[in-house]
Amino acid sequence: MLKIAVANIIQIIKALNTYLAQRRLSKSEKFGTSAASNKESFLNGDSKEYIEDMYKAWLRDPSSVHASWDAYFRERDYQRPPTLEPVLVKKQLAPTNTPKTTVRTAATAPSVSNPASPKEIDEHLNVQAIIRSYQVRGHLVARTNPLYEMFDINDKTTSLSEKFGKSPPEVIRYHKIESSMMNTPFLLPESTRIGGSETSLPLKEIVKRLELAYCRHIGIEYMYINDVERCNWLREHFEVPGVVSLNKAEKRLLLTRLARAVLFEKFLQRKWPSEKRFGIEGCEIMIPCIKTIIDTCSQLDGEMIILGMAHRGRLNVLANICRKPLKKIFAQFHGLEPEDEGSGDVKYHLGVYAERKNNVTNKMVKIVLVANPSHLEEGHSVCQGRVRAEQFYLNDDEQKKVIPILMHGDAAFCGEGICYETINLSNLTNYKTGGTIHIVVNNQIGFTTDPRFSRSAPYCTDIAKVVNAPVFHVNSDDPESAIYVSKIAAMWRQKFKTDVVIDIVCYRKHGHNEADEPMFTQPVLYTKIKGMKNVWEKYCEAAKQQGIVTDAEINAYRDTYDKICELEFAKAAKETTVRFGDWIDSPWKHFFKNKDMTKCEPTGVSLDVIKHIATKFSTPPPGDFLIHKNLQRILRLRMDMVKNETIDWALGEALTFGSLLKEGVHVRLSGEDVERGTFSHRHHVLHHQTKDKTRYTYLRDLYPDQASYTVSNSPISEYGVLGFEHGYSMVNPHSLIIWEAQFGDFANNGQTMFDTMICSGQSKWIRQCGMVCLLPHGLEGQGPEHSSARVERYLELCADDPDYLPPDFTNLAMKQLFDINWIVANCTTPANYFHLLRRQIKLPFRKPLMLMTPKSLLRHPEARSNFSEMKEGWGCFDSCEKLFGH
Structure with missing residues (x-):
């Protein structure tokens, strides 16, 4: 028994060494094929004898060994036969929401005369390593780029290996498990939720479910988070089979919102084809994502949403999120003189303050879009200060009522120092705002510069890891996946009060602006982009196959929205001036009422x-x-x-x-x-x-x-x-x-x-x-x-x-x-x-x-x-x- 116990401990140490080596693997290495050298192993030739001596001493007198060894030997319970169960952890380190599992009894455990062999133990630990491999590095092979071959949106059951013909997966070979073991059932450790209510699965099914969770259109980074409860919460919301799904009503709502985002951009392109507007074609899904976040936050006690963003997509946000009257937006294109004193600003820098009823929750929600200069990320720290002040005046001690959402470009998020300065405030006592939901419009280019020349990190979102924020990379042409991660991001923020990042991997339909020629600098990329259908058209085809919508409904909605835009366009043509006061993002009610601007009150006191x-x-x-x-x-x-x-x-x-x-x-x-x-x-x-x-x-x-x-x-x-x-x-x-x-x-x-x-x-x-x-x-x-x-x-x-x-x-x-x-x-x-x-x-x-x-x-x-x-x-x-x- 002692021999088996020591072997068990050594296998555990080997597994730990494997994990440490895996964590040192570069993200740029091919998934699951390269092994890191383990120069820092703490398992050497003397370890076995040392552990044996410690265990013998503990058997004679538990007080003769260090308290940590005493606790370890007690918890391992070497007085009973060893089993293949995962090693138990201390209660204070255990997740508070672990799934129900079937614990082996003495009747089902191996007997002393027939204990688990070292090979069986090794296989079991290898399966755990496989699970961890997908959790840590699955995002590296997820199909998050809409410019590459994707999964069928309606097909939720085909795995990465099945889609691209890799069987057995390379990760299995890397962990030296024979292909004959693919149908062998293994107990599932507590560190995964792929089993749902099941406690064991065949290895083939384990791998398939891991690939469905981590290697489709959503890539999840979270294993650097040093909190077990938070990691398990994410697993429950991404690993449980079938959890990433929308019902019929949600899909129809998504179609409607996506149509507004796409048709708004098309209308502007038709009316002002050469006018700078910094549209969001190629990432129209951002609009439904923001609306989903607002819906979810409203359900979870949110009362005010404060948005910070640069110029790309701002007009669409003003129209479809803030519901700024379209005629006021269109009037900005006519070059009218402002009524107000001052210089004014371009239309894609303006902010707004609005109160409107959320149609999903039937609650009133205040929406603020903070004005921003041409400096892309500058307004984000301003937005955070605004949020903190609103929370103060609303007595929002739990920081659930006022929620910041910041939109970033991929090049700016990793390139501008203000991003780090702002994120660094997120956990500081007098600056934190209860977590920010970051949305990255990752169109894979910065003006004319490729990512390979603009960042040193594998992802533009790596800056978020300094505050343990989970990152959800999602394919912009899979609307259902994008909506799901948006909902989860809002739930995360309201539950854990920390930052979370949605990385929408997309493309930019035109150049840096609509008058710019991208073929000068990215000819191959834009040859590909020119042949892309927009996301609404793609999703309409998928929805028709599901029976969610008909051609007649699609055409009716397109015609209706175009008529709305034409009517507002006609109204805008009658405008003679514009008022920048209509775009103010921080109204001060009654402050200027009955005030004499030439009089100052005395400043002395008694x-x-x-x-x-x-x-x-x-x-x-x-x-x-x-x-x-x-x-x-x-x-x-x-x-x-x-x-x-x-x-x-x-x-x-x-x-x-x-x-x-x-x-x-x-x-x-x-x-x-x-x-x-x-x-x-x-x-x-x-x-x-x-x-x-x-x-x-x-x-x-x-x-x-x-x-x-x-x-x-x-x-x-x-x-x-x-x-x-x-x-x-x-x-x-x-x-x-x-x-x-x-x-x-x-x-x-x-x-x-x-x-x-x-x-x-x-x-x-x-x-x-x-x-x-x-x-x-x-x-x-x-x-x-x-x-x-x-x-x-x-x-x-x-x-x-x-x-x-x-x-x-x-x-x-x-x-x-x-x-x-x-x-x-x-x-x-x-x-x-x-x-x-x-x-x-x-x-x-x-x-x-x-x-x-x-x-x-x-x-x-x-x-x-x-x-x-x-x-x-x-x-x-x-x-x-x-x-x-x-």
Whole structure:
């Protein structure tokens, strides 16, 4: 018995070594044919003797071996005859939703006189390795590319080997199982769900079911996820036989939605054949996928969907997802002058906000499409900030009501750094949004560049693995599979609150835009594409074979939709102007109502409020919270200032935040090291000196009915975090959202966000923003990247025409503030800082504030203000006059 037990352990170790070697295999190697060298094997010639010695010692005295060996030998239960059952795992590592299996009893187990042979054990472990091979690498041979030969959509039972004549499969030969074993039944391990309610299957059926699950039109990547429950959940939704299917009603709904997506593009192509519109021909299935996600999220408590995307397919999304009136979309093609002030923007950059009833759930759903510049992925971090803010104001603590969906191009998703900066926020406490559903329009080209020249990874989606997001690669010309993975992606997001990726492998019917000639650079590819039928036509043929739809119904729907488009086209021809205000993606209800745009409310506060906040901010945390001795000194100095009614920079900032919190204004401060402050001056978050991860945050308990205060260190990111905070600031004008650069010079990492979003957002999209950027600067000997915030750059972006002055000089200062793109300021006293930040809320409109903040002045004895400079009656425009008489 000991010999068999040791052999069993050795076989397990061999299996583990095989698995480790498999994980090191390059994805570019042919599936199941190349073995990796196992140079790191922990099984050597001494292992058998070592295990025997350990086992003998354990038999004599279990306490004589390490606790891990004791637990292992106990769990293996070597006192009974060995069987072919899978090795049991500890309860805390076991899946919580394992299928029911038939456990062998003593009557059915091999007897001591006839135990399982090492060969049988080896065969059983090889079968487990085969199962794992498909789970890990099945996606490599899945038929996800619509440009290659596909399975018949209506045929759900033909496997990869049967379709392409590989029998026995190469993976079987690789694991050295003889073809004569194909009809031999094997017990199924708990790591698979291909059996459904069955506990054993013939090897031939095991392989077939694995190929049906992993090697048809869906390729699944998930085995890097380090959570057993999540892996088993995915197996239950992809491995169980027959689970990937739609009923008749779902198929008819899919036909209808697919028809709208395809016919909309055809109508635009017919009316404006040479006009740039960045259509989605070749990936029209994206529209039904998004609608399916919205349906599923609505069923699972979703109330608001926030979409972020670049230009490709945006018009189709506006028409068929957001239901923007077609006449307004068509009017954009006529080159009409805008009614609104500002530059406006091209039609495929515009956003929208809509509320509509979901026809599947009969619930109202808010849909937001965030406006985006030409920089493909830039709007995605903005979208995430928008989602987080909506969740905050809706008290969506479970993060189930507001769901982000981001659409990407394949080249941009793997090529642009903003994608990683945004994905990296997904699990951070003060930035996560409960998971994002990513949809990649993988048309296998970036403008004119092939994937082999644009990425180093096997897949454009590999970036998602850093956050353990499952990836579903799906063939765009199999609509039913695409709809199914969309539903599963939405369920995953609502259940596990993490990111998930749908990689729609498709093609691009035209060039980069409709006027571009793709045959210059991809002649072979586009010769193939020119002969492709669109996905609606293909699916109509499949649906007719199933008896889902008739030719008459197909023709009737085509005619009906064309009539709708022609009617809206005629209405659009009567339009004389366009209003970009109709495309605003963040409406502020009632904010501008009954406001005088030339008047600013006073920014001072009462002395009682000043003293109360200053005292609370200068008092050590309650109880036995042990703080650093230097912080004790800082708090004593603060309290001395309070007694003398003077303030330094940090105290002035705290008075600003605290007074706004008292007035019900939400304050959020984010950036690198903002909790302490880059220059160790702020200290809004204190850390217990003997208890790890025990923190105390000032300003959160000033008043029982105050607004919420968030202060959060950000990751080392300017571009992504700056965009996130900009998106956060878009949601509610009654909030003070601040991003602070570690040094002002570092803000240039986010220069694109400044240029295309924060500075020009109002001009392009009639969207105001009141966010504040704090940019520390000062020539104090810290080197060229720690000195200048490049204030000249921000000043250049203040206005389109620096020589323009309002014709009416009455209230000139307010009119100038209203007309410029943003405010650039440099404060030298805490009182200036106090009034300027409070003015951001008191203005009757919203403007971004680029504030050059000091370094040495933070503690300079001359850079002080007194309480009287902040009291009621003082304002931002008159403080200089009262102090200096001019």
